[in-house]
Amino acid sequence: MxxxxxxxxxxxxxxxxxxxxxxxxxxxxxxxxxxxxxxxxxxxxxxxxxxxxxxxxxxxxxxxxxxxxxxxxxxxxxxxxxxxxxxxxxxxxxxxxxxxxxxxxxxxxxxxxxxxxxxxxxxxxxxxxxxxxxxxxxxxxxxxxxxxxxxxxxxxxxxxxxxxxxxxxxxxxxxxxxxxxxxxHPISPIFDSKEGSLKAAAVEALKRIFFLCDGDQDGLLNFKEFSDLHMKCFSRPASQEQFDDILQTVDAIILPEDSTASSTRGISENAFIILNKIYAEKGRHETIWGIFRAFHYTNSLSLNDKFLYPKIEINQKSSVELSPTGYRFFVDLFIKFDKDNDGGLSEVELNNLFVPTPGIPKLWTETQFPSSIVCTEKGYVSLQGWLAQWNLTTFLDHKTTLEYLAYLGFDEGNSTKAIKVTKPRKLRQKQGKQYRGPVTDRNVFNCYIIGAPKSGKTSLLESFIHGTFSDIYLPTIKPKVCVKDIELRGGKQCYLILEELGELEPAILENQKRLDQCDVICYTYDSSDPDLFQYLVDLREKYHKLLDDVPSVFAALKADLDKQQQRSDVQPENYTRDLFLSSPSHISSSWTTSIHELFIQLVDAAQVPSTATPGLETHPDTKDFENVKPVVIAGGAIAVMAIFSVWIFRSAQRQSSSM
Missing domain, CATH: 3.40.50.300 (P-loop containing nucleotide triphosphate hydrolases)
Structure with missing residues (x-):
């Protein structure tokens, strides 16, 4: 330069x-x-x-x-x-x-x-x-x-x-x-000399910086928060004398009614803006820019693109998930804004959390958030759902996660530390059949739910998230997505994303890239309706060159109703046997155990694709399956630690309040 x-x-x-x-x-x-x-x-x-x-x-x-x-x-x-x-x-x-x-x-x-x-x-x-x-x-x-x-x-x-x-x-x-x-350090983006005031963009930037530095969200920068800001911007902490001088300069000394201790005083948002206006009037451009640059603002007072969208190399056959650092950041963020400690983020708390950002991510709106996750009885975003939603976001579009990590004040250097890139999925060949190798480091799996209209796909998604379903039939037009952590055998945990494709089903099944992102397909039909299984037969025949490479599980839904002989060229049991797949699982929303077992079966198929690849006769060595165990354990440990840390935090708060 x-x-x-x-x-x-x-x-x-x-x-x-x-x-x-x-x-x-x-x-x-x-x-x-x-x-x-x-x-x-x-x-x-x-x-x-x-x-x-x-x-x-x-x-x-x-x-x-x-x-x-x-x-x-x-x-x-x-x-x-x-x-x-x-x-x-x-x-x-x-x-x-x-x-x-x-x-x-x-x-x-x-x-x-x-x-x-x-x-x-x-x-x-x-x-x-x-x-x-x-x-x-x-x-x-x-x-x-x-x-x-x-x-x-x-x-x-x-x-x-x-x-x-x-x-x-x-x-x-x-x-x-x-x-x-x-x-x-140009003054023109900051200060309007004619009006004698800070420009709107500068004020908005300062408000965001104040919000991020106000760690306890009480509307004031106390001495520690101010000193941390000073350290971040100027590489050295502030002194108590400097803090007191600033309070006096902007006339922003605030004393709670029950205390006169100087340590409880703070700088309000308005005082913080006034302080920077004083610097601009005195020609102290370097000071203001020192603050802006520490928070990655450019000369146009927009956030630096390299900060919002850091470069990260991702193989086409890899996926992206939250790292332990990312989990910890989002857990801390949840705790910080759950002001009433009720275990959920209300609409007000959620809006407050997203103040330093452009708003709730567009991707969340497209995936019908918060109906896509587990919420509390009051309908608030639970910690379980909060972490699941960020796992969904990271899996579908990691750039959105990186962008919002930057907006929300992730302060561990490069925001790429909050995510991890999995190993590229490997392909294997056996008896002339290509299939996916076992997954060794993934904790998030994506499943497409496919079936004829009225087969029960939407009810399956509702049961997955809410544990209940509605008898009212509403055709799915737009794709529906939901995500939740599930407990596997032995207490291990992972995240499962279910997608109902709606009217986009043909376009998605013709898209090789989308199918590569899919870990497993769940083919569903209503076992009490004799006309619905043929839909799956016709669908697979039409797209068999693409679908045969994706692990598959068949599910006979509404199994609590009378089973009907299918008016199909081939019965479901024979059809799956010819594909060397397990017989269709009989599932009912009334049978909670059967639904949970289906989700476990889907994850198993995603982890060890050779056990569920259509047309692959030979099952894998047990060695392949054993390779998956450490990864699932690690992934489950992350989620458990996140939930446990909140439980400890809540317990400590209750003990302190009781004292």
Whole structure:
């Protein structure tokens, strides 16, 4: 990254002398009419720049944001072609004037010319040859006299104005420092000099930062929260004295009625915004940008795309799940916003949680959240459902999970630490038949529920999530998705995603990519209706080249009703036997055990595909099945630890309240 500063102004205002004094660090009495472009390295610029003042929040040094090189370009006002060419390449313009006449030319000639050319870069205005003016303090200051105020008010492009003298070396380094700062820490996105207020985008960003830093969500930044913010932004904690000074400055001392201890005081959201407005008015751009940059804001005050969407290599045959770090983050987030400790997030609590984000993810709306997960008796989002929903999101679109981790304040460095990529699914060959190898590291499995209308697919999904079903038949138009953790044999746990495809069924079954994402297909039919099994026979015949590679389980639903002989070319038991598959499982929503056993069977088929691949006669070695066990145990342990940590937290709260 490089910075190009173009120095322009009327002839004889001292542009070349100003550049020479900066590069030589002393006044040069004889300079050529125009100086060739000068390149200054980052290190050389740092040695020439004076240290900045420090105040309530320590100023952030430009060092971490300085361009690798700075190019300073001298110009002649009379050479219009060269001047125009250089201005169009400029990152910052240093506009120099000398006296009243050249000052008037700033408004009458130079600024209109810049706008006419479409040059929209920060401008620093410099009055040169101010030898007679009384020396200022050693540290540079913005001089907002009557002479400069009209310029700053009329032209938003002008970032700052100051007086310089190449002869006495007054404010020479400061002038180029302001050019650097205008590039690295621009004021225009933050502050409206005409209105004298922070811009809306800056206010929104500060509100989000305040929200994320308010760890206990009490509407105040206490000393610890403020010090943590200071550490994050400026690499050192704040002192109690700094905190007290800020409270006094913004008149934001808040004392609870029952306490006068200083440690209970805090900075409100409004006070935090006022504080940053003060910094902007004082020209303390570095401080504000130090805060914004620590929270990954760009110069346009949008979150950096690299922060929202970090690169991660994912094999086409791999899946993405939450890592233990991701589980821990979402459990902590749930606890933080479950204010009434009732084990569920109400609509208000859920909305509060998503304040620093664009809102509930679009993917959640598309999957009919919260009907897609387990909720509490009051209809609130349970911890079980909360973790399941994020597993669903990560499986279907990990980019959404990474994006929201960033919005929600995941602070473990790169948000990719919150997810894990599974090993690519391997294919095996036996007796001329291709099949999927055993799964060794997956904890989330995806199952398509397929069957004729009225076969009971929707009731199966309702029983999966709610444990109940409705007798009212409503045809499924849009796809339905639900997700839940299930307990396998031996107490092991994993997550199962069930998808009813609706009217998109043909399009999905023709899509090889979608079928590759599917771990197992559950073929369902109503065992009490003699006409529904033929639908599966016809469907599999139509798409057999694609479906034969996917592990399959057949389920005879509504088994509590009288079983009917199927009006089909082949009966279900014979059909599955010809495919070397297990006979259809007889399932009823009234038989809770049968439903749970079906879900376990689906997971088993997903874990060891060779046991449920149509047309594959030979069953796998027991060795293949044993390879799966450690993974399921690990996955189950993660979920159990997440739930257990909440139980411990709740117990501690109840004990403390009883005391």
């Amino acid at each position: 490089s910075l190009r500063i173009v120095v322009c102004g009327d002839d004889t205002v001292g542009k070349s002398s100003l550049i020479a004094a900066f590069t030589k660090e002393e006044f040069v009495s004889s300079v050529p009419g125009i100086i060739p472009p000068i390149v200054i390295s980052k290190e050389d610029f740092e040695t020439q720049r004076d240290a900045s003042d420090e105040g309530d929040l320590n100023l952030l040094s430009l060092s971490d944001h300085l361009p690798d090189k700075t190019v300073i370009v001298d110009t002649r006002a009379t050479d219009q072609a060269a001047l125009s060419r250089e201005l169009k390449q400029a990152d910052v313009i240093l506009l120099v004037y000398l006296d009243h006449y050249t000052y008037e030319r700033v408004s009458l000639h130079w600024m209109p010319m810049f706008r006419a050319m479409g040059v929209n870069v920060p401008i620093i205005v410099c009055e040169n040859k101010c030898d007679a003016v009384e020396k200022s303090s050693s540290s540079f200051k913005h001089i907002r006299s009557d002479e400069f105020m009209p310029l700053i008010s009329d032209y938003k492009e002008i970032e700052a104005c100051l007086r310089c003298s190449a002869k006495t070396n007054r404010n020479v380094v400061e002038a180029f420092y302001l050019c650097q700062r205008a590039f690295t």
